[in-house]
Each structure stands twice: as C-alpha cells, then as structure tokens.
Amino acid sequence: MPIEVNGKTFETDEEGYLANINDWEPGVAEVMSKEDDLELTDEHWDIINFLREYYEEYQIAPAVRVLTKAVGKKMGKDKGNSKYLYGLFPYGPAKQACRYAGLPKPTGCV
Amino acid sequence: MSESIKQFLYLNRKAPYGTIYAWESLEVVLIGAAFDQDVSLAFVEDGVFQLTKNQDTSAVGMKNFSPTYAALGDYEVKKIYVEKESLEERGLSLDDLQHLTWEDEDDDWAEKDSIHLVTRSEMTAIMDGADVVFSF
Numbered sequence: 561m562p563i564e565v566n567g568k569t570f571e572t573d574e575e576g577y578l579a580n581i582n583d584w585e586p587g588v589a590e591v592m593s594k595e596d597d598l599e600l601t602d603e604h605w606d607i608i609n610f611l612r613e614y615y616e617e618y619q620i621a622p623a624v625r626v627l628t629k630a631v632g633k634k635m636g637k638d639k640g641n642s643k644y645l646y647g648l649f650p651y652g653p654a655k656q657a658c659r660y661a662g663l664p665k666p667t668g669c670v
Numbered sequence: 671m672s673e674s675i676k677q678f679l680y681l682n683r684k685a686p687y688g689t690i691y692a693w694e695s696l697e698v699v700l701i702g703a704a705f706d707q708d709v710s711l712a713f714v715e716d717g718v719f720q721l722t723k724n725q726d727t728s729a730v731g732m733k734n735f736s737p738t739y740a741a742l743g744d745y746e747v748k749k750i751y752v753e754k755e756s757l758e759e760r761g762l763s764l765d766d767l768q769h770l771t772w773e774d775e776d777d778d779w780a781e782k783d784s785i786h787l788v789t790r791s792e793m794t795a796i797m798d799g800a801d802v803v804f805s806f
Contacts, residue, residue, distance in 0.1 A: 618741040619733070623704055626744045633779065667700045 584662030679800035743772030
C-alpha cells in the first residue's frame with residue numbers, strides 16, 4: 561500500500577517496505593512510525609541513520625544479530641544489546657527500523 | 671536444534687554477473703550465517719572474479735553487490751579460501767581482490783584477514799573436510 565508523506569506518494573511492497581530506497585526522506589520514517597503509534601526520539605534516529613549508513617556501505621540490510629553487534633561497537637555496549645533495541649523498536653529492530661529507514665527487509669528475515 | 675555444528679562449505683565457481691549464482695550463493699551464506707554453522711567460502715575457477723576490486727556493473731544493468739562481501743566479517747564468516755591456480759590462470763593476484771577482514775571482539779576488535787590463498791591440492795582437502803558442500 562502506498563504511503564503519503566508531505567503530499568507525495570511513496571510506493572511500498574506488500575509488507576510496507578519502501579519500493580525504492582532512493583525515494584526515502586525523513587518524513588517517511590515519521591509517517592510509518594505514526595501508523596505504529598511510536599514517537600521517534602533521537603535514539604530511534606541514531607539507529608535509523610546507522611542502518612542507512614550500513615546499507616550505503618554494504619548494500620544489504622543487516623540481520624538483527626549483526627546490527628546488535630555493530631551498534632555495540634559504534635555506540636557502546638549499553639546500546640548494542642537486544643533489550644535496548646527492542647525497547648526502541650518493539651516489532652523487532654531489524655525489521656521495523658529497516659522499514660523506517662527505507663531499506664529492504666533484512667536478508668535472512670522470514 | 672541439532673546436536674553438532676556442521677561444517678558448511680560454499681563453493682563459488684562462476685563469474686559474478688551473467689548468471690545469478692554468485693548473488694544467490696552470497697544470500698544463502700548471509701541467511702545461513704544466522705544459524706549455528708561453521709561456514710567457509712571457497713572461490714575457484716571464474717568464481718575468483720567475484721572478489722575482485724573496483725567492479726563496475728553500470729553497463730550490464732545489474733546491481734553491483736561486491737560491497738556486500740565486506741559484510742561477511744560481521745556475519746562471522748572468517749574463512750574465505752581462494753585457489754591460487756585459478757587466480758594465476760586468469761592473470762590475477764591477491765592484490766586484485768578486496769581486502770576482506772573480520773574483527774575479533776575478544777582481541778579489542780583487531781582486524782584479521784579472512785582471505786586465505788590455497789593451492790589446488792589444499793582446496794581438495796578443504797572440500798574433503800567439509801560435512802556439506804554447496805556448489806554454486
């Protein structure tokens with residue numbers, strides 16, 4: 561189902577992931593999170609931006625285990641654990657945060 | 671879950687583009703790495719081209735997925751075997767390949783080389799030692 565962001569329409573796949581990663585703008589994450597009744601804080605944005613940088617470098621959305629470890633390395637052990645990440649993204653940090661970031665569903669997620 | 675950890679070897683023999691084998695193999699590796707397996711990758715014949723630096727796919731209209739090989743370390747894939755003879759037969763050397771590393775969390779994130787150059791006979795032994803070989 562396409563989503564509306566600031567008057568623009570964005571195509572998504574059947575699971576709500578953005579069809580074209582290059583379309584992404586921060587408003588996409590705002591609209592998607594509002595639909596999930598989630599308010600995005602700086603902590604959420606740290607993860608979303610981190611995922612976008614990861615994709616830019618490696619051309620894949622990381623599996624949750626890989627994300628957890630990479631966040632731990634970059635932002636410290638207190639953030640690189642699943643409790644912290646699931647606290648921010650209750651539907652699963654890889655799936656939900658990747659969707660907000662405009663990335664495809666992580667490879668290996670079923 | 672299974673009682674023992676199996677040794678999986680993913681054998682890559684084809685050039686990166688033109689067929690889907692190389693990308694499929696990489697995707698299966700990334701998916702499989704989420705499970706408790708001992709994963710190794712082997713590159714022989716035209717498969718060695720998959721690891722070359724500076725790939726440019728703009729003319730063939732396929733996504734350049736070569737940056738993804740650098741993520742293998744994050745997925746705990748630390749053993750990448752490249753056959754020396756296959757490189758030489760194609761006028762390539764280790765310097766033509768990406769420098770792939772993994773970071774050892776127990777060693778203050780020290781970067782360690784993932785790629786191991788092996789001879790054809792060593793490669794035979796590696797294949798022989800694996801519990802399961804997936805050929806792509």
